[in-house]
Structures are given as C-alpha cells and as structure tokens.
Amino acid sequence: MPPKKSAAEAGEATDDAPLEDEAALHPDGMSSSRTTHSREKLRLCEQIVLDHFGPVAANVASVLLQRGRLSLNELQRFILSPEAGAGSTGPTSSSSASSSAPSTSQYAVQPQKTQILHTILTLVQHNLLYHIRLDADGSIIRSHEEPGGIEYFEINPEAILIRNRFGSFMETAEKLWGEEGLAIIRMILLHGKLQVSDILSQLPAISPYTRPLLTYMLLSAYLIPSSFLTSVSPHELTIAYTLEEKKGHKGVPGPKDLRDIDGKVKSRIIEERAANRGTGVRSRTSADSSEARASSSKSNGKKRSSNSAPKVQVRNKRPALDGSDSDSGDDRKRKRSEDDDDEKRARRHGSKTNGHVSKDQAKVGWMEALTDFEKERLDEIIVDEDTFVRVNYDRFDVHIRNELLAELVHNHFNKEAAHVYMKIVEAADARKIENEMWPSVADSRGEPVSLHLLAASLPQSLNLKGGFHRSAFENLNNGRKVTRFDCICEYVALLSRTEDTITRNTRPNPRDLAAVTSAARYILPGSNSNDLMTPTGSRLSGSAIVDYSAAARKMKWNMLKQTVERVFGENEGKVMGVLRREGKLEEKQIHKLALMTLHETREACNKLFSASVIALQEVPKSADRNPQRTFFLYYIDYPRALSWLSDRLHRTQARLAQRRAKEREKAKVLLAKIERTDVQSEGVEKVLSQSEKERLEDCRMRLKLLTVQLARVERESWVLARMGG
Template identity: 30%
Template sequence: MASSSKAKGGSVSDPRGVHSRDKIKLCNDILLDNFGPVVARVGTTILQRGRLTFRDITRFLSMPTSHPASGLDPSQGETPSLSTDPGLGASTTAPSSSSSSSLPANPIKNQQLIRAALLTLIQHHVCWHVSSDADGSLIRPDSPEGVQGVEYFQIDVDEVLARTRFGAYAAIIDVEWGSDASDVVMCVYKNGKLQAKEVIRRLCGQEGDEQYDHSRAERYEEIMRDLLLHYYLQPSSPISHTSANDRRLAYEQEEMTRVRRMLKPKERIEMHARARERVREDEEGVWKYTNAELAEMSGNATERKGVLKRQKRKAVTANGNGKATKKRRKDEGSRKKTSSRSKKSSKLALSDSEDDEAGAHAAGDDSQELYIDPQVFLRVNLDRFDVHIRDQAIFKATEARYNTTTAEVLSSMIDMSARLDASHAPSIRTPESRIINVHSLREHISPHMPLKKVFERNSIKDLFGSDTSQSGLLAEVIALLSCSDNIASRGSRFVGPSSSSELGSGHTVGAGGSRTPSNSVVQFDNIAKVLRGQLLRDVVESQFGTAGARVMTLLQEKGKLEEKHISKLCLITMSETRDICARLFASSLLALQEVPRSADRAAARTVFLWYVDTEKCISWLSDHLYKTMSRHCQRRREEERREQDLVRKVRRTDLESMAQEDQAASGGEVAVSTKGDEATDRTLSLLGVIERRRYLKLRKRLEIITLGEFKTAMNLFILYWASQVDS
C-alpha cells in the first residue's frame, strides 16, 4: 500500500518501492497519457502493492475496487490517443478523474491482456523484471537452462517521471544534432527499443521499394553511430531490465553463502563495497565489451557495443602505382565533405587507438571505418539528456546569482571537463567534475570573452590596478565562484579546489590579489543543494508569505533556536513568530527539540528549540510538486474532454486530404510534412468561424497548461538531481 510521505525520507524515489500517494497518482496520470487505461491500471497496481509476481498481479486486478487510482475505466472501451498537435500534447477522450473517482473499477480478468500490458511496460523500460530462486539469489540471463525461479515485476518510478521531460529531450537533440537525429531519437523513444536496421526501415522504408533512399539511409546510419558513440543512445541488454538494488542484494547474498559464518563489521563493510563495485561494473558493461567477449567475437568488433569496423582500402589504378584516379579522389572529397561533422563528432568519443585509426582514414591509408551494427537493439539514454538539463539549470542559477559572463565561464569549465572525460558516459550522479587547470581553461575559453563585465566598471582600476589581463581576470572569476574570501559560505560554492594531487598543487594569483588553486573542480553536489534550497524557499514563500520564508532561511543557516531568538533575528513579533512556527510545524517543515532543565521534565522548566528537518522538508516539497503536476494533467484532460467533438473533427484524416486537394487546386504549394501545427492549420481552414475560434481558444489554454507542466517538471528534476548526487 502507499505509505505516507514521511517514510520516504529525502529521496525522490525510494529503492524499496515505498512511494507516497501523490507520487503514485502522478505516475498513474503519466502512464494513462502515454499507454492507455489498461497499462496504467497494471502499473498503478504494482506501484501500490510493491514488487509482485504475475499471479499476484492477476489476483489483485481481478478484484473490484471502489477507489481506482485512475479516472478511466478500461471496461468502457475508451482509450487515450496521442495527439499529433504539439500544442495539444497527449490527449484522451475519457472523463476526468474527479467525475469518476467514486465509481467502482471493473476487474480485469483477461490474463492475455495483463501480459500484453506488462510487455508494453518492459518494452519501454518502465517495468523491471527479475527471476530469483528460493534462496533469493538472482538468476542471470546466462544461467543454465535448467535453473528456474519466480519472476517478479517492479515499476521504475524514475523512468516514469522522466517522461514528463521528453519535450525538453526533443528540443535538446534538435538543437545539438539537427532534425535527422531528432527523428531517430523520437522513433526509438516511441517504441522503447528497436534494432538499428528497424529504425532505418521505419524512417526510410523497406529496402528495394521505389521510395527507398540509399543516401538517406546511410545518413541515418552515421547519425545512429555518432549518437551511440556520444552516449545519446545505448545498447539494450538484459541486465538493464533488472533493478540495481536487486543485483546488489543478490551479490551480497552470494558473498554471505561463500563465508558461511557471521561477518565482522569491517568485513560486512567490505562486502557491501564489493557488491556496489560489481553493480558499477554491470553499468559500465552496458557500453563496452570485456576482453574475454572480444576474443570470442569476430575481428570487426570494437570495444564499444554496437559499433563495428570495416576495412577501407585506397583505390589502385590500372598501372598499379597505388594512386587513386582523379574521379575517385573527387568522389572521396565530396563524401568527406558531406560527412565531416559525423566524423569529427565520432572522433571525440573514441579511444586513443581508435583516434589513430580515424586519423589514418582521413589521410587516405588503409584504415578501419566505424559503422553501427544493424542487429544491435538501441534505447534512449535518458541520463545523457539529463546532463544537458543539469548544465542549463547551472547556467541559469549562476546567471541569477552573479551575471551572464560568470555563467559562461562556469559553462566553459563544465564543457572542458566533459571533453576530458569523453571515454566515460556522462551522468548526473557525478558529485564533481574532472580536474580543471586554470591555464588550460584560459586556452579553452574565447579570447574575446568580456571578463571585465563580471566586476563593477568603476572599481576595476581601484581593485586590480593596471593588471587587467585575461588570465588575471579569469583567476578572479574562479575565486569568486569558489568563495575564497568567505569560509562560512564554502558549503554553497560552485567551484572548489581539487582534493587530488594528480596534476600537482599550487595557486594562481588573480588580478586583485586573490589566491586561486591552480586545479579546481565544479562541485555539482553543492550546486544541487543550493538549487534545492532555493526551490524550497520559493515554495514556502508562496504558501506562508515572506515571514515564513525568512524563518525557514534563518533556521537553515543557524540551526536550532528559541522563539525569542527567531523573533529578534527575523524582526517579527512574538505572536507572529508563534503563528508562523505553528503553521510550519503542522506542514512537517519544522520540528521541536525539547531540552528539560529539571528531572521532572515539566513544560515550564523546558526549553523548546525549533529546527528544520531536511528530510521532511524535501518529502513535503516533493509531494507538493507531484500534486501540482498531477493537477496539470487532470486539467489538460478535462479541457480536451469539454471540446472532444471539435478535437476529433480537427484530427480527421479525410479533412486533411481535402485541405491538401484544395490547396493544390488553388495553385499553392502542398507541404509534405504533416507533423505539428502544419496539418492542424490546413484543417482549420475547413472549419466554420465559430469552431475555429473555439479551437484556437482551446489550444491557447492547453499551451498555458503545458507551460505550467514544463516548469513543474524542471523543479522535479532539481529534486531528482539532488537525490541522485546524495546517493
């Protein structure tokens, strides 16, 4: 059953499967919009009950319930349909949850339907499934065929909540890689996982057809190869369908069975460390083959899974002198020019040996060209897209705290760290960046970056004197980000000194005399905590006023205080202090610490100290955002339900064909694409004036709701990022 939000602690997603009611309701709304009522009903049942077997899932779904989590009854036969209009989002013709929440949900007794729903969730990596024996040991995919166990299913809540950020993912891939790469990512994401050859077939058609374009298919192959090398796509493996927590517990169980005695505390800590290391090796094994696996494979395999290499020989003339003909050189030059971006991007993600091979290929010698394996199954690596969202959030936070130039310097440091760590998949779980040298950063940033704008114009000469070089100003900017002049605020600094002695130690003196470490790192954990604290203060201020936010900020900085000290430091009266503290205490944002002065613990001789319980605050904030996001989804479905007749008329395919015929008859150019607002605008021309006004008003309201959903999703991402860094 769903537990209270206090049981979750500070984590946005509890690995034990304990989730609050608001989180389960939001997950149900997301599954309902993306997969329909039956899949949402199955997924919500697993979320409410925890990990279940197929037999238990069937038993729980066969029992009628008077309080369904979904506002849609599968027996009514109405299924949600995904909208083709970006302004409308995912739509459904079902009634709202408020109108049908009191109606009993009919049981689902069709096991084939339940099995299809589970396969859909597994296909889209929303549901984990694992088989374990009677001892609790994990049955791996490479286990002998005779070994059997019980299969359990569990919902990956982080994967469900990440679907609210898919609009941001689509915008990122379109800006970074272009529309063709966006088509590839959209195709893979909508289908969960696909083979590389299946992606090409869906985008270019079947090979041998009249509409099949070989050049376009080759371009998509290069794009998929580059996306795989840059970790935007990842190979799908059986280990990715298993929870990391289940694997860790199974590895610890294996260690316990080997020892067969009680472990000492130190040995138990070492056992946990070995289990976590094996889990980390499993995550790295998704991307690369081991040496043993490479030895068993053919000679065209590389270390990266899904990437193969083929031999390319230079052309030989009839005379045998080894020189390419003029036409051959011209064709190779045009081909290199068209694929220069893909080759340049693929070199960034290769190892040193692969870089040498790519360089030999560019020189025209015998080399090995990389291409994607058509048999590999691909899925979207959401963690790579989350890194982009994290970088954007850091840029906006730095710009709001300092200025735009300082944010550009910090973004350059993050970009330089990503280039230094290009051989590993980027992740938002990283607590800090790679070591960045100040002198190397000076060569990385643009020489025309206006670093003087970081500081006040009139005080530059007074503070720095005549030394206003770029190197000195850059050192001062890093000193500003590292809070070198304030020891008390180092817990909230964005940049800190490196604790590793890999590149040596030393300091760089800035233009103003500030001593900055030569080797620095971007502290992502501090930035995440600062953004989470700022988000908490903003929400508290919106609900409890400025005085409530002032009390929360004071207690977060000072710790435990009495009412009289809170009143004095916050400049509010005692009556207002008691009222605000009582309201915050009722919302589980504040807690009381009793300090008795005597043994009888009388209230008159007891000091009561107010303090902030961080875990309860984060839990309260998470539930508040979950409820807000869920209400956005309900409001969008209700708006579409009110105008469902008009929406169905606009989406009719026969109206679309009629609009194209009218446009062609009038001499206008017929657009080939039918995505987004283009198809809608053509069908709107066939509607009446009143219907057109109604639909435009509906689309305007849905755009406002979508904007609210996007802002709430970004706030939820900050909490998710902070929880991943803390773990």
C-alpha cells in the same frame, strides 16, 4: 506549549523519510525502485501511465505501484478481483494510503488475461517494468532455455516520471546532432528499445554519417545497450548475489563477514554495469577480419551489390567517419574521395542559426565539435547492428543540469561569468569521457580543469572585460595591461569566493543545507597550491573543480523559501530565513531577530511545524522533563522540508495533467475532426465554421498554458529528485 502532531502526520512523515540512494547501482543512474514513495508521487505515476498507455496499462501500474513486486498470476488475481486490488500492501501501505489510493475499479476497465500479458510486454519494452525469473532457492535463472522458476515483475516509478522530460531530450538531440540525431532519439523513445539494424532500416533517409552518429551516441553513453542487467532491479540483484555469497561462506557469517559480503556484492554489480557499457561496439580490425571471412565463403568472386549494408564499411582512419559502404579497388577510393569532398563542402557551408543546426550543418556539425580523443575512438570502433539499445536518461539529464547551473550563475553574476562557468563544466565533462566514464547528475563534483587550457578553449569573440565595471582594473600594481587570462582568473576568483574569509576558513557539513547555501562556492580549487595571482591580488590554484552539490543546494533552498512565502506568507518566509542563518532558536529569539511580534512568530512557527517544514527539539533543564522547565528549539529539518515540497510539486503535476486530459476530453470531437485526412487535405480553415475555429483556438490556448505550467513544475520536481546535494 509546543504544538502536538497527530498520529497520521507522524506516520506520514516517517513514510516519506529518505532512504539510502542506490543511484550508482542503477543502469540509468536513477535511484532504486525500492525507495519509499509518497502517495502523491504514486498518483502522478498512475496519471502519466494513463495518459501515455491507456486505462489497461494504468490498471496494471496501479496494482504494481501499490503492491510492489508480483508474479503474473498474482497480478492477474489483483486486477481481475476489485476486492483484492482495492487495498495496498506495498511500500506505501497504511490506513490512510489504503483509503485514498485509487483502486482498479476506478478506470471502469476489466481487462482480459491476454490484455494484461500484452500490457506487461509493452511496459517492459518501454523500460517501466523490471522482470526477473527466480528458482525455488531465490537464485536468478539467466538462461531462457532453462525450464522452471517464477517470473516476477516490479514497476519503476522513476522511469515513469522521466517520460515527462522526453520533449527536453529530443530538443537536446536536435541541438547536438541536427535532424538526424532527433530522428534517432525520437524513434528509440517511441519504441523503448530498438535494435541498431531496425533503426537504420526505419530511418526515412540514411546519410553517410548515420552509423558514425550511432557509434558516437554509444561511446558517449547517450545510448546504452539493453541487456539482462538493465532489465533487473538493483534490489533483486543485491538479494540474489548476497544469497550466492552466503552459500559460498563457511559457517554462519558474522557482522564483519556481512559487511564484506555487502561490499563484494555492490562492487560486483558496479563492475557488471561497467562491462555492459562496453558492449554494442567492436573494433574495426576484428570487424574487417570477420567480414573478409564471410565474404570469401559466400560465392566464387561474386561482387557485393552496392545497395547492401554490411556491418563493416571502411578500413582507413579518416574515411571511417563517413560510414560509406565497403567496395573494392578503385570504387572504394573514388567513393572515399567523393565523401571527403562532401564533408569539406559541409564544413565550409555549415552554419548555426538561432541556436538550431541547419541542414548542411546537421551532416557534419557534430563532428566538428568532437575532441581528438573522440575522433580517434570513432576511427577505431564501429557499432554492432545486432545490439539492442535504449536511451540513457541520465546522460541527457546532464544537459538539463548544465542549463540550470548557467541560469543560476547568470542570475547571481552576469552572462560573461555564466559563459566562463559553462566552459569549465563542459571541460570537466570532456575529461570524464576521456577517462572512459560518463558525466552524471549524481556527481557531486567535476573533474579538475586547467585554467590555461580553459583560456585556450574560450572563443575570441567573447568580451571577457564586459563582465566587470570599467573601474575594476584601474590603479593596478606595476600598471600592467590586463589580459584575457587575467579576466578568466578574476571570474574564477569570483565563482570560488576566494576573498570570503568565512568560506575559506570554515568547512561546513556537506549534508547541512543551511551551512552550504549560506557560503555557496560554485568552484573549488583543484589543488592546495595557490600558484596564480589575479590582477586584484587574489591567489588561485592552477585548476578548478565545479561543485555541483553546492549549486544544487542553493537552488533547492531558493525553491523552498519561495514556496513557503507563496503558500504560507511573508512572516513564515522570515522565520525560515532566520532559522537558516542562526540554527536552532526559541520563539522569543525568533521574534526578536525577525522583527515580528510574539503572536505572529508563534502563529508562523505553528503553521510551519504542522506542515513538517520545521521541527522541534526539546532540551529539558531537569531530569523530570517538566514542560515548564524545558527549552523548545525550532530548526529546519531539511530532508522533511524538501519532502514536503516534493509532495506539493507531485500533487500539482498530477492535477495539471488531469486538467489537461479534461480539456482534451471536452474538445475530443473537434480535435478528432481536424485530424481527419480529408479535413487536412482541404484545409482546416476552410472546413471549420467560425464557432468551431473559436473553440479550437481557445482549446489550443488552454492546452498550451497547461503544458508550459506542467513543464515548469516538472523541472522544479526534477531538481529536488535528481540533483545531488
């Protein structure tokens, strides 16, 4: 007989079922906050808010995570009355969730109303809360001058989890743009959102390349303008726009009308998001004309001070990149020539060391990596200093995805194949930017990349033949010499598995994790015509497309299999491998294919079934559904299995964060002592005793180990949550 599930297990599995992804409607490419979340995920969100903002903010976040969207009066009532805040009526409401979810009294903080209001403003400033004002009919009130309406607040758990990756974002910024880019991104992450003029005023030292760098970040979508659309939940926009469409519809809308309305609403939201991306910058021609009008109306021929910082600086194309101040006549020409000399000097002496950008390279190194298209846009467009900007998390997540893909290909093949693969990925991202779109982690495929253009972009110092065995190109037809382009074609043939008849002749269901991971192709042909031939006889298309979804599924399967073997044992891992390869099987078939005894097979299947890693399908032989005459087939339910894995990772993250907080709490007196200014001026080594030094070293070692482990678990959780596939 098959094992039976309890009602609690069945209800929990239903709560964790994945809903429709609305990443395309979100300004950061993340899923909507209306997606159902598990209890472990909500606990982790509360722990992150507690670590970053304190107990009052954790109190507010706890109520919003449990209750969902609330007005200010409702939020205050739930926080100030522990009996009202102890329950859970939000998307995770259930008897078990209510009993295990933390109540507001656990933080031992009874905030005042002003503290609650200030906390809400802080969370809105850091993009953790959506807010919207609605009238009595449910329509959105956009104008601040219009009276009436009720303001509602809704927390976004995905934005909370992203805060654990801020360190990776700053590391990426330093690699791309040097110390100046790091300072800009760190400042915006610290404040949530900032006005461009405030960024320029708060930077410790403004170089001639600061404004062009801010313009480039906006054009490349590393920064996005903060506006009304970015502060409203996509779910709220969908409801409000649907209500508007229904009001304009004559009569009662039928099923077809409702589908049309749904399509119009989604198209409208996506168009508004796209239009919002174009804000924050303006053309230099219009900026110059407005600057001229403003300067002529000020005073009679008074010269502008050289210390002023006007919005529009330069008129010519090439000097527009240096962002120098606008002067008149010979001063402007002399300054432009000096800036050009500085730029040439930086280009001549700039160098990279150990993967980091040196100080000379930081000024102009990022400009050298620009394409001609990006340089043209920088020449024509200038940043608007009145714009409020925020970090586009999805754009930085693309770099994390690319690092993981390179590591995956390197482990599967070698470093040369990984280098070629990464060049294809970078070329695909560049093509998307040229089409005025930005790369996203939600992309399932990249843009087509020509192999001839790829060969021209690879550095000459890369030894492409080093990735093949010395006998790989022996005994070739016609005895021709192998060129670099031939090696590139061979790498593409390996990555696309052109010689594998299974992957070439079958088309697995893209939602079937087993079918795709068993025949993973990192690259797909860009066209149906095979007009290229490799030296070994494989035929290729002239262009290649990166298949992100297949690589993501392969990574997810590897994580799932390793976790099952670590948690349950080797036999359970064998069962997972057999079910992945063969599909639905009975216990007798599993025990024969896995070379295990029937008792071991039954025990392993029971463990996996109880954890919702595998599922059971009943196939009755007769209409009476007699269990004695029924086939019980086990199979891997991939959405539930990945949900089980995600819950384990979230629970591990929360425990590691709590352990790190406890370690800091135990050593808080010592940590506070070394942060004092008098201790730092004299030197920590001179002030501390020998026992204090040993305690400090032990505390730092423990915190370092916990932080590294937390980063590793967070990276795995990010793969499950953000990478499509």
